[in-house]
Amino acid sequence: MVTPCATSTLPNNRRVLVIDDEPSVLRAYQRTMRPLVDADLAGGPFELCCQASPEAGIEALREALEAGRPFALAFVDQCFPGPMDGLEGAARMLELDPNLEVVMVTAAHLTDAATADVKMPPRERFLVLKKPLEAAELRACARSLTHKWTLRRAAQVKLACLDAKLAERVLELEQANQELRAERAARECAQTELLRAQKLEAVGRLASGIAHEINTPAQFVADNLSFARQGVSRLIEMLHAHREIGGPQADKELAKLRRKLKLDYLERELPASLTQAVEGIERVGGLVRAMKEFAHPGQSSKAMTDLSACVSSTAIVARGSYKGVAELELDLAPNAMVMAVAAELNQAILVLIVNAAQAITEVVGPEPERKGRILVSTSCHEHVVRVVVEDSGPGVDEAIEDRIFDPFFTTREVGCGSGQGLAIAHNIVTQRHAGRLYVERTDAGARFVLELPRREVAA
């Protein structure tokens, strides 16, 4: 809360100090000032305090300050019989109370040279009047200088008040800034969590396809191994027969056994069967590797990343989503390096590939005779590295082009799409990697472009 600055309620200070060693002069001051002392002035009357020496004046000033009732103005004679003259007294008084207005009253001509030795008070609070003083002149002087004191005091209070307001504002801003920083950190944290949850969801959706991808090779690995096991046991039987059968009938009996065990067939088929088993296992291994690369567990900050490698592993992981409806072609540039969180980019690329497959399904149906086509290419340019995903689907309708990156925008049937895919991908590319994700018009199909700054300095 900001404090209000009420300066209009400050009381007028009309307390005047007079210092002169001549009692008759002091009486003259009292006479001259009486109309002001007796006047019924708004904000209070004038008060007069007379002292006979600069030392006594300084003491009176000190007491007044301590009592919280400072003088506004002092008339100080210049010549005194004591060790301190008026000029030095005035300088000391101003040291004690820098707000005091001082009028030096002198019969002599006060030159600059005369004041050169004294530590001079500030000129704007120091006036010199030549004796003899006119009564009206003295009163006018008292009026205007006490008013000046009050105005300056008001200005000081206002300034202090503004300083306090400023300090309050600065504090408020600092607090707001701190809150903003905390909010930003929390948002970033929540965003990372959200991306992770969405990645898990995407992987979950791919899971049945991936299971199928693993199951097919695993199945024929199992079939081939079973065939190989049978073959090996027959070969062993043949070996035993060679060892045990002897005599003149041996060749005939061994030939008969060889036919019974179909050894010629085994000789032809066994090597191919084992090769297929090895291929199957390699395919499973490749898929597991791609899944690991896709997820990149443990890497949550940016590192030099090959976009082409991201496309390769994502294409393998996403195979279940497109292989029934489309052929996928890759055209990958070497060294497509960017500073990135690989797992996040994989997630964005996955969205584009899955969308392409879904768009193609709209055209060719779920079990087509002629499949559609998805082309994913990477290319390096002077300032950017690009991934382009093109498909032979219906293309993005011009009417919805501006909305497809909005969260929850979908044209898919209820339950088939949440409309979050492109919004997530857009967030990953633009907010987290300072890149661009946009759709380009083509004659047929859709063409999505994902562009990242080359060697972007991690934010």
Ligand SMILES: Nc1ncnc2c1ncn2[C@@H]1O[C@H](COP(=O)(O)OP(=O)(O)OP(=O)(O)O)[C@@H](O)[C@H]1O
């Ligand atoms: N390759 C594409 N061809 C044609 N239209 C597309 C393509 N990709 C996206 N769209 C359009 O953009 C919309 C939004 O896509 P987005 O991926 O954000 O959500 P979704 O695919 O509908 O649902 P979700 O991805 O959450 O399952 C889609 O509903 C579709 O209309």
Ligand SMILES: [Mg+2]
């Ligand atoms: Mg989608």
